[in-house]
Amino acid sequence: xxxxxxxxxxxxxxxxxxxxxxxxxxxxxxxxxxxxxxxxxxxxxxxxxxxxxxxxxxxxxxxxxxxxxxxxxxxxxxxxxxxxxxxxxxxxxxxxxxxxxxxxxxxxxxxxxxxxxxxxxxxxxxxxxxxxxxxxxxxxxxxxxxxxxxxxxxxxxxxxxxxxxxxxxxxxxxxxxxxxxxxxxxxxxxxxxxxxxxxxxxxxxxxxxxxxxxxxxxxxxxxxxxxxxxxxxxxxxxxxxxxxxxxxxxxxxxxxxxxxxxxxxxxxxxxxxxxxxxxxxxxxxxxxxxxxxxxxxxxxxxxxxxxxxxxxxxxxxxxxxxxxxxxxxxxx
Ligand SMILES: [Zn+2]
Numbered sequence: 446x447x448x449x450x451x452x453x454x455x456x457x458x459x460x461x462x463x464x465x466x467x468x469x470x471x472x473x474x475x476x477x478x479x480x481x482x483x484x485x486x487x488x489x490x491x492x493x494x495x496x497x498x499x500x501x502x503x504x505x506x507x508x509x510x511x512x513x514x515x516x517x518x519x520x521x522x523x524x525x526x527x528x529x530x531x532x533x534x535x536x537x538x539x540x541x542x543x544x545x546x547x548x549x550x551x552x553x554x555x556x557x558x559x560x561x562x563x564x565x566x567x568x569x570x571x572x573x574x575x576x577x578x579x580x581x582x583x584x585x586x587x588x589x590x591x592x593x594x595x596x597x598x599x600x601x602x603x604x605x606x607x608x609x610x611x612x613x614x615x616x617x618x619x620x621x622x623x624x625x626x627x628x629x630x631x632x633x634x635x636x637x638x639x640x641x642x643x644x645x646x647x648x649x650x651x652x653x654x655x656x657x658x659x660x661x662x663x664x665x666x667x668x669x670x671x672x673x674x675x676x677x678x679x680x681x682x683x684x685x686x687x688x689x690x691x692x693x694x695x696x697x698x699x700x701x702x703x704x705x706x707x708x709x710x711x712x713x714x715x716x717x718x719x720x721x722x723x724x725x726x727x728x729x730x731x732x733x734x735x736x737x738x739x740x741x742x743x744x745x746x747x748x749x750x751x752x753x754x755x756x757x758x759x760x761x762x763x764x765x766x767x768x769x770x771x772x773x774x775x776x777x
Pocket of ligand 1: 666
């Protein structure tokens with residue numbers, strides 16, 4: 446372990462531990478997404494289960510045990526180096542990782558530079574620059590997929606599409622775009638076909654908004670996510686709630702604090718709900734292989750702790766955890 450780690454204050458050490466965790470977490474999300482893209486569900490499950498177990502192990506680290514905090518940071522750094530090779534980082538031969546992975550890791554990087562992420566976002570899709578404004582956890586979890594899916598709708602003939610604003614509101618992702626019946630750059634009325642495609646885009650963004658409401662805004666986890674209590678309604682996972690509260694006060698949050706946070710409403714699985722309520726979008730034969738359907742399905746499985754996919758599943762510490770489900774779904 447390095448000398449400068451030994452000299453770090455407790456607060457800085459906690460920050461470094463948190464930073465390395467989020468980076469490693471993003472790498473495992475990237476590994477899983479890459480496996481899914483290859484159609485290897487087994488490998489994706491293995492990566493996701495390892496990630497859930499990692500989050501559980503973090504909860505066992507006392508913020509006052511310097512030796513353990515240093516040892517865990519050290520271990521995370523070793524794992525980051527190992528996964529970097531798996532994801533295509535070859536420092537000696539300069540082979541870059543694929544673009545989606547690079548974007549996730551840029552967002553997770555503790556030395557995060559907004560301008561760099563925005564440039565990378567524009568490089569992936571020229572119209573997508575404003576999507577760099579989305580919160581870190583969401584960018585890590587589904588940023589590249591959101592851009593690909595939106596591009597599919599644009600390619601159907603949504604000429605002149607432009608994003609006005611990207612923000613978080615009431616714990617959900619909002620992507621606002623100009624769908625006024627009049628195109629004010631030309632003063633002409635937009636054709637019915639254009640308006641129809643804009644409606645399809647709206648529907649796609651609604652699904653991503655639903656997904657965001659059950660995705661940790663800090664790290665991208667969908668396991669044991671609750672809405673934070675108080676002024677800001679934000680979906681956060683238990684680990685991030687723990688890390689945030691610990692950073693604030695130097696002590697781990699009381700269990701009662703987590704219990705005060707709002708468990709997400711238990712309803713039908715997200716994927717089944719989407720099939721029932723967004724059949725027009727999901728059944729559109731022109732849109733082949735939208736990522737959103739797979740993402741919703743994976744979210745359902747993550748909320749269940751991948752319990753149906755084998756052993757190694759993290760166990761809940763609290764009996765009330767099983768109530769976690771999404772909230773803020775729109776009925777359409
Ligand atoms: Zn989190």
